[in-house]
Amino acid sequence: KQEVTQIPAALSVPEGENLVLNCSFTDSAIYNLQWFRQDPGKGLTSLLLIQSSQREQTSGRLNASLDKSSGRSTLYIAASQPGDSATYLCACSRTGASYDKVIFGPGTSLSVIP
Amino acid sequence: SQTIHQWPATLVQPVGSPLSLECTVEGTSNPNLYWYRQAAGRGLQLLFYSVGIGQISSEVPQNLSASRPQDRQFILSSKKLLLSDSGFYLCAWRRGGGYNEQFFGPGTRLTVL
Numbered sequence: 001k002q003e004v005t006q007i008p009a010a011l012s013v014p015e016g017e018n019l020v021l022n023c024s025f026t027d028s029a030i031y032n033l034q035w036f037r038q039d040p041g042k043g044l045t046s047l048l049l050i051q052s053s054q055r056e057q058t059s060g061r062l063n064a065s066l067d068k069s070s071g072r073s074t075l076y077i078a079a080s081q082p083g084d085s086a087t088y089l090c091a092c093s094r095t096g097a098s099y100d101k102v103i104f105g106p107g108t109s110l111s112v113i114p
Numbered sequence: 115s116q117t118i119h120q121w122p123a124t125l126v127q128p129v130g131s132p133l134s135l136e137c138t139v140e141g142t143s144n145p146n147l148y149w150y151r152q153a154a155g156r157g158l159q160l161l162f163y164s165v166g167i168g169q170i171s172s173e174v175p176q177n178l179s180a181s182r183p184q185d186r187q188f189i190l191s192s193k194k195l196l197l198s199d200s201g202f203y204l205c206a207w208r209r210g211g212g213y214n215e216q217f218f219g220p221g222t223r224l225t226v227l
Contacts, residue, residue, distance in 0.1 A: 034216060043204055044218040089158070091216070100146050100165055101173075102208075102216055106157035 002027045002094050004105035012111040017080050021108045023073040023090035031093040033073045035064050038087045038107070047088075048075070080112045116141035120205050120219040127226055133178075133192035135222050137205030140186065145207040147188040148216070149180055152202040164188060165210060200226045 003026045013019050023033070032051045036044040048057045048064040050073065056065040063076040073090055089107040093100075117140045127133060139145050149161040160173045162180035170180050177196060181189045188205060202223055208216040 032214075036218075041202075041221075041223070043220045044206075046215055046217060049215045091158075100163055100171075100210070101160065102148065102206075103160065104150075104158040 002030075002092065002101075002103045004090060004092060004103050006088075006090060006105040006108050008108060009106070010109040010111075012113060013080055014113050015080060015082060017112075018076070018078050019080055019110070021075040021077070021088050021110070023075070023105055025071045025073075025092050025103075027094060028068045028071050029094060030068065033064075033066055033090060033092045034102075035062075035073075035075050036089045036091065038089060040086075044089065077110075080110075082112045082114050085110055085112050116207070116217065118205060118207055118217060118219040120203075120222050122222060123220065124223045125225070127195050127224065129197055129226055130194045133190070133195050133199070133224070135190040135203055135205075135224075137188040137190075137219055138186055139207045142186070142207070142209065144185060144210065146210055147182065148206040148208075149188065149190050150204045150206065152204060152221075154201070158204065162190070195226045197226050200224055 005024045007022045034049045035047040038044050050057045050066040061078040066073045087107045087109045091102050091104040093102050119138050146165050148163045150158045152158050164170050164182045167182050179191050202221050204221045205219040206216050208214045
């Protein structure tokens with residue numbers, strides 16, 4: 001059974017700081033890993049999708065890496081801004097008979113202080 | 115482009131009343147569809163997913179059910195709501211196969227009193 005964890009659960013940083021969010025998964029047989037952002041009371045917005053054959057993906061100030069062998073992914077946010085404050089979730093899609101299932105981590109709540 | 119809709123946006127229901135939440139997707143065909151619940155301060159719990167019309171996989175035993183009467187329509191139902199059914203319900207879609215990106219709707223906030 002795939003389990004996804006995220007560390008830290010909450011993070012508060014001053015504006016302008018670079019930061020790293022961590023995601024771990026127990027079963028390395030995944031198709032992909034996706035990072036999302038959720039603002040309070042809203043749905044999830046897709047940030048980055050990393051296929052199992054890729055090592056990283058970049059979009060603007062965001063960079064996500066994937067290490068399947070160790071069961072880890074990181075989301076790097078450069079030069080953080082108050083608008084980055086949100087909950088960040090990672091999710092992965094398993095290979096095998098249950099490949100249509102997507103399992104989420106509990107999220108990291110990020111607060112960027114002006 | 116693809117769009118996913120959920121309604122209602124908010125709902126307040128008494129314990130024991132029925133429930134029907136609807137999700138529709140535009141701009142794609144034969145999507146995989148998902149229902150998640152997010153309880154206060156907790157992560158996303160996968161409730162149901164569907165790979166085609168009439169094909170429903172249930173992840174968590176509970177008093178909820180799901181149906182897919184049309185290709186791009188996914189409905190979450192209950193005959194009698196419990197207090198513990200309160201939460202934020204999210205519908206999502208993605209193209210079939212494990213490699214594809216998942217997209218979410220705006221969610222429905224359900225409060226059971």
